[in-house]
Amino acid sequence: MGEGRGVWPRRDGAAVELVGVGVRVGGGRVLVDEVDWRVEFGGHWVVLGGNGAGKTTLLGIAGAVRHPSSGVASVLGHRLGRVDMRELRRHIGLVAVGRRLVDEELMEEEGLTAHEVVLTGFTGTSAPLWDRYGGAEHERAHALLADLGCKDLADRPFAVCSQGERARVRVARALMPDPALLLLDEPFAGLDLPGREDLIAAVEDLARAHPSLTTILVTHHLEEVPATTTHALLLRDARVLASGPVRETLTSATLSACFARPLTLGHLDGRWHVRAVRDGGGSSGRPGGCR
Numbered sequence: 001m002g003e004g005r006g007v008w009p010r011r012d013g014a015a016v017e018l019v020g021v022g023v024r025v026g027g028g029r030v031l032v033d034e035v036d037w038r039v040e041f042g043g044h045w046v047v048l049g050g051n052g053a054g055k056t057t058l059l060g061i062a063g064a065v066r067h068p069s070s071g072v073a074s075v076l077g078h079r080l081g082r083v084d085m086r087e088l089r090r091h092i093g094l095v096a097v098g099r100r101l102v103d104e105e106l107m108e109e110e111g112l113t114a115h116e117v118v119l120t121g122f123t124g125t126s127a128p129l130w131d132r133y134g135g136a137e138h139e140r141a142h143a144l145l146a147d148l149g150c151k152d153l154a155d156r157p158f159a160v161c162s163q164g165e166r167a168r169v170r171v172a173r174a175l176m177p178d179p180a181l182l183l184l185d186e187p188f189a190g191l192d193l194p195g196r197e198d199l200i201a202a203v204e205d206l207a208r209a210h211p212s213l214t215t216i217l218v219t220h221h222l223e224e225v226p227a228t229t230t231h232a233l234l235l236r237d238a239r240v241l242a243s244g245p246v247r248e249t250l251t252s253a254t255l256s257a258c259f260a261r262p263l264t265l266g267h268l269d270g271r272w273h274v275r276a277v278r279d280g281g282g283s284s285g286r287p288g289g290c291r
């Protein structure tokens, strides 16, 4: 896919490589600053940080949705600014809640069905480009909905789907272009407990079934970090606070610094949990080993 267009994943480099990347907007406001980050192909990253730390902005660069204001950003081996971003995005799957990176409001206004929303993943657009979808794409969209356990939603307007249904449709949409890079921006938001656990299991299955797939997950909740996660990046005030292999990077100390309060982190059966340290130094309920 894509070779004929001259833009395809170049696996001799990194999936994402940022060197001294900054993003500034009007009034000199800094959204991310001096970010160095290398995501190898096949890595599974979680990006953590408080509200406004710059997580979505960073994902926008990794997703070839926005350019940095300074520094050098390469995605799938192609330097942003020297590549057709739309073609690059054909190899990137994006799950984004709300319309900051994908315009779901437009999809709802246009009355798209769940199947049609999944189809738009093939073109990386918020509106369907009908002449680009053949029989194979229509079939693939149905198959992905079935893989995500929601084939019955195909003809249902996306606008009336529940939060849990939408979350599944979003992941199916992101998988539509058979991406080399999958970006998940708070994919579990609004899900009930079974819905969250099922989707986490689906993400873990995906990582195991596709060893070359690279994933980057943004979440607010440590409990949502899949067991297949290999690396973590912690952001605070637009800068990288810590970055590296997940078991070394995610610690009580780094998380406490990241969220500016004393936290105790635990790890059990590959999954994480965190508690605020109460007055007196203790933390409630520590079923697993704490770090």
Ligand SMILES: Nc1ncnc2c1ncn2[C@@H]1O[C@H](COP(=O)(O)OP(=O)(O)OP(=O)(O)O)[C@@H](O)[C@H]1O
Pocket (backbone or CB within 6 Å): 025, 026, 029, 030, 031, 049, 050, 051, 052, 053, 054, 055, 056, 057, 058
């Ligand atoms: N176009 C813009 N103009 C001005 N400020 C912006 C713009 N876009 C984002 N911001 C601000 O930049 C900061 C970083 O935004 P970003 O969405 O990357 O944070 P985040 O870490 O994803 O936050 P959250 O966890 O709340 O979603 C926020 O304070 C946001 O208000």
